Amino acid sequence: MEIKQCRFVTSVASCDKILENTMPEIAIAGKSNVGKSSFINFIVDNKNMARTSSTPGRTRLLNYFEINKGQLMFVDLPGYGFAKVGADIKDNWDDLIGGYLLGSKKLINVFLLVDVRHEPTALDKQMVAYMHHYHIPFTVIATKCDKLSRQACMKQRQIIASALCLGNENIMFVSALKKTGKEEILNRIEQLLDIYK
Ligand SMILES: Nc1nc2c(ncn2[C@@H]2O[C@H](COP(=O)(O)OP(=O)(O)O)[C@@H](O)[C@H]2O)c(=O)[nH]1
Numbered sequence: 659m660e661i662k663q664c665r666f667v668t669s670v671a672s673c674d675k676i677l678e679n680t681m682p683e684i685a686i687a688g689k690s691n692v693g694k695s696s697f698i699n700f701i702v703d704n705k706n707m708a709r710t711s712s713t714p715g716r717t718r719l720l721n722y723f724e725i726n727k728g729q730l731m732f733v734d735l736p737g738y739g740f741a742k743v744g745a746d747i748k749d750n751w752d753d754l755i756g757g758y759l760l761g762s763k764k765l766i767n768v769f770l771l772v773d774v775r776h777e778p779t780a781l782d783k784q785m786v787a788y789m790h791h792y793h794i795p796f797t798v799i800a801t802k803c804d805k806l807s808r809q810a811c812m813k814q815r816q817i818i819a820s821a822l823c824l825g826n827e828n829i830m831f832v833s834a835l836k837k838t839g840k841e842e843i844l845n846r847i848e849q850l851l852d853i854y855k
């Protein structure tokens with residue numbers, strides 16, 4: 659799989675406005691600041707595609723990115739678990755994430771991003787439990803792998819996998835900064851699209 663083209667389509671602020679797509683969707687989920695927007699920019703090879711921010715919690719929307727003129731849609735989900743937002747805003751975000759996950763008719767997989775340095779949080783675990791409960795297929799991707807040595811990454815793999823009740827081989831590794839792990843992600847997307855066909 660090769661990504662030749664990416665186009666920002668639209669932002670959506672409430673779940674009654676989620677797009678009725680004809681193409682398969684892969685949602686990018688994870689805590690605020692885990693590197694979701696950077697991941698999209700890295701995978702589509704355009705550093706300005708999804709907005710990235712060092713201020714957590716800036717993305718309060720579903721952002722849709724169309725890949726290869728209708729082959730696939732990436733949906734950048736709002737980050738969860740940012741403690742500094744007010745309770746009502748937080749509820750709204752969770753509604754938006756939940757509303758999207760259950761409301762999208764074209765969702766084929768969720769890419770759940772976790773920071774390679776940290777043990778998954780209660781919210782990460784909740785997210786995994788939620789996807790299990792609703793039979794939503796997902797892929798766990800550890801981000802910011804440039805921050806640790808290879809050996810430390812392998813150690814973290816064990817910690818992340820066991821916290822999320824997954825096998826070690828189910829965790830993928832990327833660094834948007836060093837641009838590593840892209841081939842594996844593209845292969846994964848290709849595999850998902852093949853299953854979907
Ligand atoms: N070192 C390093 N920093 C990263 C990487 N990916 C993202 N970041 C940084 O993490 C912060 C949050 O990234 P962003 O993509 O906005 O996260 P989002 O809130 O999940 O969309 C930014 O300061 C990024 O520069 C990475 O692979 N390596």
Ligand SMILES: [Mg+2]
Pocket residue numbers: 694695696709710711717
């Ligand atoms: Mg973002």
